[in-house]
Amino acid sequence: MKIKxxxxxxxxxxxxxxxTSLTGFTVLVIIAMIVSILGITIAGGWKSLTWEFLTQYPKDGMTRGGIFPAIFGTALMTLIxxxxxVPFGVITAVYLAEYATEKSVFAKTIRFAVKTLAVVPSIIFGLFGLGFFIKFMGTNIDNAFFGGELRWGQPNILWASLTMALLTLPVVIVAVEEAIRTIPRDMREASMALGATKWQTIRNVVLPGSMTGILTGTILAISRGAGEVAPILFTGAAYYVAELPVSLNQQFMSLGYHIYIMSTQSTNVDETLPLQFATTLVLLLLTFSLSLIAVILRYRIRKKAIHSS
Amino acid sequence: MQKLITLLGVEIPCANDGITVYMHESNPVKELSLKQLSDIYTARITNRKEVGGPDAKITLYGRENSSGTYVFFKENVVKADYAASCQTLPGTAAVVNAVKKDKFGIGYGGAAYAEGVKHCMVKRDDNNTAYHPTEENIAKNLYSITRYLYMYMRNRPTGDVKKFVDWALSSEGQKVVAGVGYFPVR
Amino acid sequence: MKQEDYDTDKKEFKSGTGLSLSIVEKQFRFSDWFAEKLIKSVSFFSIAFVILIFLFVFRESLPLFKGKADPEKTEITGDELSHSGDLRPEAYIPGGEVQSGEELSPEVYSPYEEAPETEVLQPETYGDVIPETYSAEEQTGYFSASDAYYVTDEEVDDPVRTLFSKDWQPVSDNPRYGLLPLFVGTLKVTLLAILFAAPLAIMAALYTAMFAPRRMKEIIKPVIELLAGFPSVVIGFFALMVLASFFQQIFGYASRLNAFVGAIAMGLAAIPIIYTLTEDALTAVPKTYVEASLGLGASIRQTAFSVILPAATPGIFAAVILGLGRVFGETMIALMATGNAALISANPFDSVRTLSATIGAEMAEVVFGDTHYSVLFLIGSLLFIFTFALNAVAEFYFKNKVIRRIQGK
Known part of the structure; x- marks a missing residue:
């Protein structure tokens, strides 16, 4: 008291x-950085962001035209x-939230594994895709079914998508587990009291109740997967494809990879700069609107949880 | 990598490319000999002064070692390992872009990419005159750093492929080659 | 608090199962048992994936440790050829078949065989075209004996020994795979990025957790978390096109792309991670602490800096470590914005080459099975081990500390 x-x-x-103002200022700095990235991207790209840009193929050695194959490729890749x-993620989340006991070493190991998957650098996933999917799985499939003819032992959209699925698995697991945990216990008890078994309760009460959470997880995963480039660098992304991928063993164009090659490898960087900004803008709009939806959904789940408990 | 390529089917030279040495437009240095280029890229020459420019450090830009241009320039011009200080960028466009924004930069890459940067004239040695990488100079073998661009095929072209290859090598196809910044093979 | 609630939930839930009607239970026991086993085994895949990732990345780097397996590996199979072909969009080598062994040089096809140009049109490899243009130099060479230093003679037959050298020259007559400059570069960028990101993110989290009015908190948090939604290629592009020129104008350094620019950009990627986790750590400090401190007459600032911050320190450390892990393995930003020169220097405005960017840049066109290829996978394994260790430290050491501290032990 005396000191005081x-x-x-x-x-x-x-x-x-x-x-207060110093810490508040740091918040302002961060938000200013976000706004300036957004602002510069919009200013640089909005003029080129036309309907033609979204629906046409690149033309004249990618100095003109649109980015349709890249949009299509990204969409198809995220779909696969x-x-x-999602199934893997949901099942693991159900296990963690419903079956695992607090003391279970197995569950703890899974949790740690999921966290590890979340922090492993994305380029490592790319290496894994190359070493496991392409060189191991692909080559063996080719040898077993196609007499060594090269079908699957090369970069393609399937291997790229699976690599990306591994990368986004923790995103799904975390979001779904959180949603499952918000299902109120009265609902579970009501189900059990009616004679339902644990699995029936999960199937008929828990899973339908956490649909929003599953959706959130899926959207977050798509948002993450759509923007990642490093994992697909050597597992399936192509500089340019003349035709859209119709089979799973074809290569594809992706928005993120397109930005990378356009900014480092196009014949005239200055002339194509508006196109690069526009592509960036498309990718940003995509990932942003997706994460915005996820944020809103998540907010609603949390609110619901607070109200019901 | 080269061994790999020669093991493969058919090789068709379809365009000629002058590897250009890029410099910032304000750079007063006009010409460099191959030896000077080598010295610059192995960091034996680090100052602009030594090649007839103002007193300034030279920044080196080059391609990633996964690039064919990297290997070509190394084997035919530098003839030793690049200096560690050479910034390796993922594409020729990135090199051009970097040189464009760096007054003291020097870079190399295909002639087709050189927009907004200065070509440096290159001479074989001090006794020869320096030449620009123009179509005429390349056709006459006067410009020193040129290479072919190839098409590769598993077998000798037939049918539609042959038609395409013939077209690409015809004067009409070679016009397209010239149109995108490379040089015709004939 | 929530966690505890949940645990009691679970116990009751379990006893509920036990009490439920036994007739119904017997009928469905198999499906229940099956579902549980299935769910459990699928969950196991998360663990399996982590192990598989390490095994397969490490497996490809194994040839390095087997010593002299090189000649055998350079033998080209149809498989490997087509891999490298497909991985090179710029120079596509179609098909996977190697022509019968006797014919090693490609057939040259030209419809103009009678034309005088055909002489010139017959390159075996592209290097051979050049001697025609300046064969004089080729013979004399412009390297005198004194230059021998540059054409390093000492043949290093064991690539493993070069791993500790100071040169990263994988494509050379005398390849050296010195990882030292890559390590130095990665550490330099990581350090700079954390120095930039951590204070900003921690202060911002402190403001959000302690000072911000509730309404504002609900806006600030999602907005900063949106930054996590920026793909790293977008941040890399922004750094390459905008930040690099911007900082060059301010600081006037020589090389436009350097460690500093890369670090700022990577810091941007690390900020949301550090921010979110720090904020979590701060709000996890029990309410009683705050109430006690405020009750003693301390202001919110005093509570924040003298009570909350110390209590949450382990959690904040964990947050910074995870941010570190993110920066450490960041590929696209490093590839686009750091200049990628394998230098060993302390100057933050020198260009650097990071471990992950090296993989990203060189893997696409490396000869499969080559030493260079194995070295890149070795770098991958090292990256994996580092991030794994960082994660383990954050998870076990610091989390336990948090729990112990909050429980007052």
Missing amino acids: RKIPVSVRVVKDAVA MTIAA
Whole structure:
């Protein structure tokens, strides 16, 4: 008390104000950076963002034309990725939230594995895709079914999507587990009281109740997968394809990879700069609107959880 | 990598490419000999002064070692390992872009990419005159750093493929080659 | 608090199962048992994937340790050829078949065989075209004996020994795979990025958790978390096109792309991670601490800096470590914005080459099975081990500390 008395109240008030404004200022700095990235991208790209740009193929050595194959490729890749990642993610989340006991070493190991998957650098997934899917799986499939003819032992959209599915698996698991945990216990008890078994309860009460959470997880995964480039660098992304991929063993163009090659390998960087900005804008709009939807959904889940508990 | 390529089917030279040495437009240095280029890229020459420019450090830009241009320039011009200080960028466009924004930069890459940068004249050695990488100079073998661009095929072309290859090598196809910034093979 | 609630939930839930009607239970026991086993085994895949990732990345780097397996590996099979072909969009080598062994040089096809140009049109490899243009130099060479230093003679037959050298020259007559410059570069960028990102993110989290009015908090949090939605290629593009020129104007350094630009861009990617986790750590500090501190007459600032921050320190460390992990393995930003020169220097405005960018740049066109290829996979394994260790430290060491501290032990 004595020490405190020595400090005049006014100094304390000033210190408080300084602390508040200093930390508040850092928030402003971060938000300003976000806004400037967005602003510069929009300013640089919105003029080129036309309907033709979205629906046409690149022309004249990619100095003109649109980015349709890249949009299509990204969409198809994320679709296959979703099909692969979501069931795995949901089942693992159900295990973690419903079956695993607090002390279970197995469950703890899974949790740690999921966290590890979330922090492993994306380029490692690319290496894994190359070493496992292409060189191991692909080559063996070719040898077993196609007499060694090269079908699957090369980069293609399937291997790229599966690589990406691994990368986005933790995103799905975390989101779904969180949603499952918000299902109120009365609902589970009601189901059990009616004679349902645990699995029936999960299937008929828990899973339908966490549909929003599964959707959130899926959207977050798509948002993440659509923007990643490093995992597909050597597992399936192509510089240019003349035709859209119709088979799973074809290569594809992707928005993120397109930005990368356009900014480093196009014949005239300055002339194509608006196109690069426009492509960036498309990718940003895509990932942004997706994560915005996810944020809103998540917010609603949390609110529901608070109200019901 | 080269061994790999020669093991493969058919090789068809379809365009000629002058590897250009890029410099910033304000750069007063006009010509460099191959030896000077080598010295610059192995960092034996690090100052602009030594090749007739103002007193300034030279920044080196080059391609990634996964690039054919990297290997070609290394084997035919530098003839040793690049200096560690050479920035390796993922594409020729990135090199051009970097040189464009760097007054003291020097880079190399295909002639087709050189927009907004200065071509440096190259001479074989001090006794020869320096030449620009123009179509005429390349056709006459005066410009020193040229290479072919190839099409590769599993077998000798037949049918539609043959038609395409013939077209690409015809004067009409070679016009397209010239149109995108490369040089005709004939 | 929530966690505890949930645990009691679970116990009751379980006893509920036990009490439920036994007739119904017997009928469905198999499906229940089956579902549980299935779910459990599918969950196991998460663990399997982590192990598989390490095994397969490491497997490709194994030839390095087997010593002299090189001649055998350079033998080209149809498979490997087509891999490298397909991985090179710029120079596509179609098909996977190698022509019968006797004919090693390609057939040259030209419809103009009678034309005088055909002489010139018959290159075996593209290097051979050049001697025609300046064969004089080729013979004399412009390297005198004194230059021998540059044409390093000492043949290093064991690539593993070069791993500790200071040169990263994988494509050379005398390839050296020195990882030292890559390590130095990665550490330099990581350090700079964390120095930039951590203070910003922690202060912002402190503001959000302690000072911001509730309404504002609900806006700030999602907005900063949106930054996590920026794909790294977008941040890399922004750094390459905008940030690099912007900082060059301010600082006037020589090389436009350098460690500093890369670090700022990677910091942008790390900010949302550090921010979110720090904010979580701060709000996890029990309410009683805050109430006690405020009750003693401390201001919010004093509570924040003297009570909450110390209590949450382990959690904040964990957040910074995870941010570090993100920067450490970041590929696209490093590839686009750092200049990729394998230098060993302390200057933050020098260009650097990071471990991950090296993989990203060189893997696409490396000869499969080559030493260079194995070295790149070795770098991958090292990256994996580092991030794994970082994650383990954050998870076990710091999390336990948080729990112990909050429980007052």
